[in-house]
Amino acid sequence: MSILQVQDLKKTYxxxxxxxGVSFDVPEGSVFGILGPNGSGKTTMLSIILDVLNAxxxxxxxxxxxxxxxxxxxxxxxxETPNFYHYLSAVNNxxxxxxxxxxxxxxxxxxxxxxxxxxxxxxxxxxxYSLGMKQRLAIAAALLGDxxxxxxxxxxxxxxxxxxxxxRELIIELSKKGHTIIMASHLLDEVEKVCTHVAILKTGTLVxxxxxxxxxxxxxxxxxxxxxxxxxxxxxxxIPGQTKVHMAEQTLHxxxxxxxxxxxxxxxxxxxxxxxxxxxxxxxxRLEERFFELTNN
Amino acid sequence: MLQLLxxxxxKLKNYPGFWWLMGMTVLSYPGINGMFxxxxxxxxxxxxxxxxxxxxxxxxxxxxxxxxxxxxxLSSCFVTVPALxxxxxxxxxxxxxxxxxxxxxxxxxxxxxxxKFFNVVIISxxxxxxxxxxxxxxxxxxxxxDVKNKFxxxxxxxxxxxxxxxxxxxxxxxxxxxxxxxxxxxxFIFYKIPVENISGELLKKYVHPEAGRxxxxxxxxxxxxxxxxxxxxxxxVYDHSLSIINEQIFxxxxxxxxxxGLVFWIYKKRDL
Numbered sequence: 056m057s058i059l060q061v062q063d064l065k066k067t068y069x070x071x072x073x074x075x076g077v078s079f080d081v082p083e084g085s086v087f088g089i090l091g092p093n094g095s096g097k098t099t100m101l102s103i104i105l106d107v108l109n110a111x112x113x114x115x116x117x118x119x120x121x122x123x124x125x126x127x128x129x130x131x132x133x134x135e136t137p138n139f140y141h142y143l144s145a146v147n148n149x150x151x152x153x154x155x156x157x158x159x160x161x162x163x164x165x166x167x168x169x170x171x172x173x174x175x176x177x178x179x180x181x182x183x184y185s186l187g188m189k190q191r192l193a194i195a196a197a198l199l200g201d202x203x204x205x206x207x208x209x210x211x212x213x214x215x216x217x218x219x220x221x222x223r224e225l226i227i228e229l230s231k232k233g234h235t236i237i238m239a240s241h242l243l244d245e246v247e248k249v250c251t252h253v254a255i256l257k258t259g260t261l262v263x264x265x266x267x268x269x270x271x272x273x274x275x276x277x278x279x280x281x282x283x284x285x286x287x288x289x290x291x292x293x294i295p296g297q298t299k300v301h302m303a304e305q306t307l308h309x310x311x312x313x314x315x316x317x318x319x320x321x322x323x324x325x326x327x328x329x330x331x332x333x334x335x336x337x338x339x340x341r342l343e344e345r346f347f348e349l350t351n352n
Numbered sequence: 353m354l355q356l357l358x359x360x361x362x363k364l365k366n367y368p369g370f371w372w373l374m375g376m377t378v379l380s381y382p383g384i385n386g387m388f389x390x391x392x393x394x395x396x397x398x399x400x401x402x403x404x405x406x407x408x409x410x411x412x413x414x415x416x417x418x419x420x421x422x423x424x425x426l427s428s429c430f431v432t433v434p435a436l437x438x439x440x441x442x443x444x445x446x447x448x449x450x451x452x453x454x455x456x457x458x459x460x461x462x463x464x465x466x467x468k469f470f471n472v473v474i475i476s477x478x479x480x481x482x483x484x485x486x487x488x489x490x491x492x493x494x495x496x497x498d499v500k501n502k503f504x505x506x507x508x509x510x511x512x513x514x515x516x517x518x519x520x521x522x523x524x525x526x527x528x529x530x531x532x533x534x535x536x537x538x539x540f541i542f543y544k545i546p547v548e549n550i551s552g553e554l555l556k557k558y559v560h561p562e563a564g565r566x567x568x569x570x571x572x573x574x575x576x577x578x579x580x581x582x583x584x585x586x587x588x589v590y591d592h593s594l595s596i597i598n599e600q601i602f603x604x605x606x607x608x609x610x611x612x613g614l615v616f617w618i619y620k621k622r623d624l
Contacts (some may be wrong), residue, residue, distance in 0.1 A: 072550075105423075105624040107452040128458030138453035140444075142367050155361040155457040 057119070058204060058235045059104065065114035066099055066259075073099045075259040076113065081237055081252070086230045088246040088267075089239040091256035092350055094150060096195035097111025097239040098135050101208050102119060105132055117204075128156045132206040137189040138263070141182040145173055147190050149199060159196045166194040170225075186213035194222065205229065207238045211245060223249055242300045247342040255349050271340050273348075274298070275316030277309045280334040281325070290328050294321065356467040362439075363450075373437040374478075380430045381482040385423050389414050390489055410581040416495040420505035423487040424512040424576040427479075431516060432541060434479050435523035439536045440528040441471050445605075452624040461619050469612065472524055476517040483512050511575040511597065518572040518604045521611040528615055542568050565596065571603040 059081040065263040066074040075077045081087045092096050102108040104115050106122060117126045131310045139148040151166045161165070168174045176184070184192065190213045197205055210226075211219045219242075226236055226249045240246050246253065247267070254264035263270050281287040284307065291309050299310040309321065318335055323334050364370045367431030392414060396407040399554060413422040445451035454464050523540050530536040552564030562608075565574055575597060 102623075106455045107455055109621070109623060124455075124458050124460040124463065125562075127456065132456045134452070134456055136449065140363060140448055140450055142369070143363075143508040147362065149360050151359060154355065155454055156461050157458070162561075163477055170359055235481055 057081060058083050058085075059117055059237065060119070061100070061104065063114055063117045064100065064103060064115065065111045066096075066103060066108065067111055071213075072196075073259050074103075074267060076259045077256065077259070078113075079254050079261060081262040083229070083235055083328055084233050085252045086226060086236045086238065087275070088250035088253040088308050089237065089256065090243065090253055090346060091239075091242075091245060094258070095256040095350075096259040097256055098208055101134055101206060101237070101239060105134055105206060107134070118213065128158065129202055130204045130206055131158070131199065131202040133193045133197045133210055134208045136204070139181045139192060139196075142156075142180060143186075144180055145195070147178045148192065149196060152196045152199055156200070158202060163200055167198045170198065171195045174331075187215060187218055190214055190329045191218070194225075202276065203234055204237075205234060205236045207236065209240055211240070213241060219245065226239050231234045235257035239287075243341075253342070253344060257350045267342070268330050271345050272313060273340075273345070275311040276338040276340070277311070277316050277318055277321050278303075278306045278334065278336045278338040279309060279321065279325070279332055280306045281330050285331070287325070287330055287332075290325065290330060291321075292336060308338065353468070353470070356463060357470055360471055361452075362476060369440060369444075370437070373433065373440065377433050377437060377475075377479065380433050381427050381479065382486050384426050384430050384556060385486045385490060388422075389425055395590040408460055409522050409584060412494065413579045413581055413586045414490050414557055415504040416425035416491040416499055416502035418580055419487055419491040419494065420508035421577065422579040423483060423490065424508045424515075425578055427483045427486070427512065428573065428576045431479075432537075433521045434475050434516070435520060435540055436473060436533070436537050438472055438523045439522045439540070440533050442468060442524055443536060446531040447533075455624060461624075462616065463609045465616055465619055468524065472517070472520050476513060476520055479516050480509065480513040484509055508576065511601075514601065514604055515572040518608055519569055521608055522569055525615055528618060565600065566603060568607055571607055571609075573601055574600045591603040 056299065057080040062078050064074050064077045065072070077096070077100060081108060089097050089100065099108060104111045104117075105127065115122060115128070115266075120126060122265060140151070143151075146164060149159075149167070153159050153164065161200055165174065165177075170178050171194050173191050173195060176188065181189065181192065190210070194207075194210060197207065207226075211222050214222065226238070229236060230249070230251070232281050238246070240248070250267055252264070253270050255262040256271070262297070279287065279291070280301070284302070288300060288302065288307055289298065291307060296311050296315055297309050298312060299308075301308055309316075316337065318337060322332055322335055361474070392410070396403050411418070413419065445454075451464060453460060460468075491502070523536070526540050526543075527536045530539060548567050548570050550568055552570055555563035555567075564570055574593065577593040577597070578590070580590070620623070
């Protein structure tokens with residue numbers, strides 16, 4: 056079942072077309088990463104699904120129903136920057152979140168502040184917080200009342216390395232409990248570690264979306280090496296099905312169309328032609344590499 | 353609705369700026385009326401011929417029932433203080449981007465504005481209460497037992513209330529449009545004093561002698577005419593100002609619909 060369905064969303068700011076007909080589905084229980092370079096439309100898209108921006112056209116639905124304020128109350132969200140009343144403490148700001156959304160209670164406020172390690176400073180004014188503390192409070196507000204769906208826009212902004220690791224572990228923990236998390240991030244390494252699905256945007260257009268494995272794998276690459284690399288390269292250029300062979304540092308990369316590479320056949324082919332391989336493995340692309348390929352950066 | 357009011361109270365109860373401005377509002381209404389009252393008492397209480405002449409000219413504007421009109425006119429000059437409070441209530445939300453967070457957390461845009469509408473109503477009610485307390489206090493101190501029809505002009509409480517609510521609603525609209533507190537307040541004062549006065553005179557001269565009274569804040573300003581002693585300067589003009597009050601009520605109500613209609617329409621259409 057899809058938690059969120061986005062259909063053909065379009066949005067312009069004057070002459071700038073921020074979204075050019077974006078569509079995708081977010082499956083229940085997934086950690087859905089939204090990636091894209093600056094200005095690709097990530098925050099615009101999240102702002103539309105949270106009703107702070109009006110789309111020019113297209114539509115979206117939560118839980119299969121048209122969006123409504125009541126449905127939004129069940130979604131914990133952090134959009135762009137931590138937005139709180141500067142003169143109020145963490146506790147008093149979260150009381151407002153609780154009053155509007157109905158999520159959580161006094162005990163839950165204390166619990167989320169402990170979770171994000173702000174409990175000791177719970178009575179300090181928001182204006183006295185560091186950037187990282189403000190971000191932690193925004194995460195606490197999103198977590199208040201344990202909503203089953205979280206929308207997190209750059210959740211690790213302003214956090215130190217320990218804070219980034221804690222958020223990663225928190226997302227994994229929530230995912231294991233069945234929560235659905237929609238997350239926009241620039242940190243491809245983090246996304247690769249926690250996301251089950253991704254959508255990649257580029258200048259308002261959806262380049263690709265799907266499970267991480269589907270998006271990462273566009274072809275099969277077999278990594279091999281032998282004592283005589285020149286001889287090996289000449290041989291592999293004759294292997295049936297390959298699309299490209301090239302030298303990469305100390306190994307050779309043999310490219311095959313997606314789903315057609317069979318390492319045992321590569322090994323057999325080399326052996327039958329008098330070459331014993333020293334190394335043989337299927338190379339998995341990193342998200343970062345795939346991201347740069349897709350966005351031409 | 354209670355949930356909306358409770359949330360607004362959570363926003364304000366620990367906000368020092370709100371209490372400072374509320375304190376200024378609470379002090380300014382008794383202050384302006386008290387100041388004029390004491391000047392009047394001082395200037396008319398001695399036995400000199402000039403003082404007695406002044407007393408004859410002014411009558412007693414602080415005696416029932418005339419005090420209702422006098423205090424309404426003087427109090428209406430101080431609408432800028434609660435206007436700043438109202439402007440701040442909306443511009444703060446833009447400054448902190450909490451208006452968008454309220455919507456993200458589950459309010460509709462209309463709910464956010466309804467909460468603010470009630471803020472403006474409550475601030476207006478506080479101002480009306482201050483006016484009523486000041487008016488009754490000065491009236492009872494000044495009025496002899498022999499004066500009849502003490503409460504003949506009690507309806508000025510309603511007129512003053514309508515004027516205050518209309519002008520605070522206009523201030524709210526400016527705050528929503530401009531989003532910056534001090535610029536919005538500057539525009540409010542600049543519009544109310546030079547722009548509308550000059551526009552009124554130009555309309556009077558080139559369009560129609562009565563056209564000026566249809567302007568956005570002039571329409572409600574005319575709900576509380578000058579105290580009766582001004583009538584001695586030009587009785588015809590003064591009588592006319594009293595005769596148009598009922599029409600001004602309808603014009604003000606129409607403007608209220610326009611102000612709040614615009615507020616809800618703009619907020620629905622605008623990206624947060």
